[in-house]
Amino acid sequence: MPKILVVDDEAANRITLERILKREGWVVAQAPDGRQGLELLRSEGADVVLTDLKMPGMSGLELLRASKAVAPDVEVIVMTAYGTVETAVEAMKEGAYDYVTKPLRRMELVSSMRKALEKRGLILENRRLREQLAVEGRRGEIIGSSHAMRELMEELDLVAPSDASVLLVGESGTGKSMLARALHERSQRRSGRLVTVNCAAIPENLLESELFGHEQGAFTGAVGRKEGRFDLAQGGTLFLDEVTEMPSSLQVKLLRVLQDGEYERVGGTRTLRSDARVVAASNRDIEAEVEARSFREDLYYRLNVIQLKVPPLRERPEDISRLATHFLGFYADKNRKSIKAISSEALDALCSYRWPGNVRELENALERAVVLCRGDIIELDQLPPPVRRHRGGRQILSFAVGTPLKQVERRMIEETLRHTSGDKSLTASLLGITARTIYRREAEWKDEGLLPEDPSPEAG
Ligand SMILES: Nc1ncnc2c1ncn2[C@@H]1O[C@H](COP(=O)(O)OP(=O)(O)OP(=O)(O)O)[C@@H](O)[C@H]1O
Numbered sequence: 001m002p003k004i005l006v007v008d009d010e011a012a013n014r015i016t017l018e019r020i021l022k023r024e025g026w027v028v029a030q031a032p033d034g035r036q037g038l039e040l041l042r043s044e045g046a047d048v049v050l051t052d053l054k055m056p057g058m059s060g061l062e063l064l065r066a067s068k069a070v071a072p073d074v075e076v077i078v079m080t081a082y083g084t085v086e087t088a089v090e091a092m093k094e095g096a097y098d099y100v101t102k103p104l105r106r107m108e109l110v111s112s113m114r115k116a117l118e119k120r121g122l123i124l125e126n127r128r129l130r131e132q133l134a135v136e137g138r139r140g141e142i143i144g145s146s147h148a149m150r151e152l153m154e155e156l157d158l159v160a161p162s163d164a165s166v167l168l169v170g171e172s173g174t175g176k177s178m179l180a181r182a183l184h185e186r187s188q189r190r191s192g193r194l195v196t197v198n199c200a201a202i203p204e205n206l207l208e209s210e211l212f213g214h215e216q217g218a219f220t221g222a223v224g225r226k227e228g229r230f231d232l233a234q235g236g237t238l239f240l241d242e243v244t245e246m247p248s249s250l251q252v253k254l255l256r257v258l259q260d261g262e263y264e265r266v267g268g269t270r271t272l273r274s275d276a277r278v279v280a281a282s283n284r285d286i287e288a289e290v291e292a293r294s295f296r297e298d299l300y301y302r303l304n305v306i307q308l309k310v311p312p313l314r315e316r317p318e319d320i321s322r323l324a325t326h327f328l329g330f331y332a333d334k335n336r337k338s339i340k341a342i343s344s345e346a347l348d349a350l351c352s353y354r355w356p357g358n359v360r361e362l363e364n365a366l367e368r369a370v371v372l373c374r375g376d377i378i379e380l381d382q383l384p385p386p387v388r389r390h391r392g393g394r395q396i397l398s399f400a401v402g403t404p405l406k407q408v409e410r411r412m413i414e415e416t417l418r419h420t421s422g423d424k425s426l427t428a429s430l431l432g433i434t435a436r437t438i439y440r441r442e443a444e445w446k447d448e449g450l451l452p453e454d455p456s457p458e459a460g
């Protein structure tokens with residue numbers, strides 16, 4: 001339960017404040033001066049300190065500074081009489097969360113307090129997530145606790161130690177390159193090199209010499225002998241990214257290395273041996289390329305000894321908040337900003353967007369938000385417009401007073417089902433009912449045929 005420490009030299013004020021705050025369900029402690037307040041904060045802790053500014057002995061401003069020194073994350077709200085707003089402004093500059101003017105209005109105080117508590121809650125939640133991440137970070141910084149990702153990582157751990165070829169398939173930005181590195185680092189070849197060739201980025205006529213190297217004078221411009229990536233990857237792993245982009249003449253040569261471990265340099269006659277383990281990746285539908293004969297079937301089978309499918313982010317939305325927190329921490333450090341959390345509105349939008357560019361798009365969105373962020377919390381308007389627009393997260397239903405509960409119930413169930421894309425068990429757990437109740441209601445609605453009158457509640 002949120003805990004509030006009230007510091008005021010006037011006993012009558014303390015009693016009134018305590019009554020107001022307790023009515024909201026908060027735990028209240030109180031002290032008649034700054035010194036005793038600070039002692040309480042130190043010994044018992046608090047989420048928010050509500051302090052008068054003008055007090056004999058330690059002033060509210062001094063208490064603010066001391067509180068932040070004792071408990072850096074505590075939020076402080078100061079109370080000020082009309083004539084002394086300037087001091088309140090100074091307090092804000094020193095890190096107070098808000099100020100309220102006397103005579104106090106209950107609603108104003110409660111609403112300011114709620115916001116301060118919400119901020120504090122976000123920060124604590126964020127810290128918890130980050131601590132969890134620090135543990136997971138040892139796993140090579142691959143974030144993902146969804147069922148799909150956990151299964152994928154288990155499979156990866158299983159195949160990493162073998163020398164079998166692995167084909168990574170999945171949409172762009174899902175993490176294939178990252179997983180290729182993880183495969184290498186978790187293999188016995190980790191002391192060797194991980195050599196990457198992006199088959200789409202290297203011009204066709206240079207790709208062969210890149211892969212296999214060339215002898216002096218092999219072609220115009222081949223001044224000296226050059227080692228190829230297969231040479232460099234001896235004892236290590238060769239990662240062929242965007243492998244479907246490899247021209248067919250090279251596909252034959254690659255097949256030969258995979259089958260017999262043999263190759264020749266461009267312009268060379270000596271047969272060389274390679275023991276590199278090959279990991280390939282593609283974001284294309286590689287089976288369709290085989291079907292269309294632009295990718296050799298025999299090569300496909302050689303590469304595809306083990307296939308790891310990386311699911312798109314929209315199929316594992318549970319991973320979004322962890323990934324977002326992870327990137328937030330990373331880019332905040334990089335930009336030397338002390339951003340502590342993502343507002344619940346912004347997180348809502350992040351979680352309901354479809355992420356066509358997958359994790360890469362999410363990462364870019366967070367980097368942008370960190371750069372744009374002025375305070376210590378990422379807000380909705382710092383997210384890219386398409387994400388912002390997608391704030392389907394928290395829809396609000398409103399009903400006229402006196403609407404029959406049966407109609408309210410139906411509307412709520414139907415809208416929640418729509419929100420969860422028809423997932424009945426998720427809907428049930430959100431609404432605190434059983435999935436059976438949903439099935440039963442749906443049957444009832446069907447039996448009843450048309451409901452008497454549409455309550456026409458407004459969504460918005
Ligand atoms: N599970 C994850 N945990 C942490 N970071 C991730 C994760 N998945 C992807 N990333 C990050 O997202 C970005 C994109 O990932 P990566 O480059 O591996 O995608 P890809 O599937 O290889 O994309 P492409 O097909 O375009 O080459 C990288 O910066 C990567 O570090």
Ligand SMILES: [Mg+2]
Binds near residue numbers: 176177178241
């Ligand atoms: Mg990649």
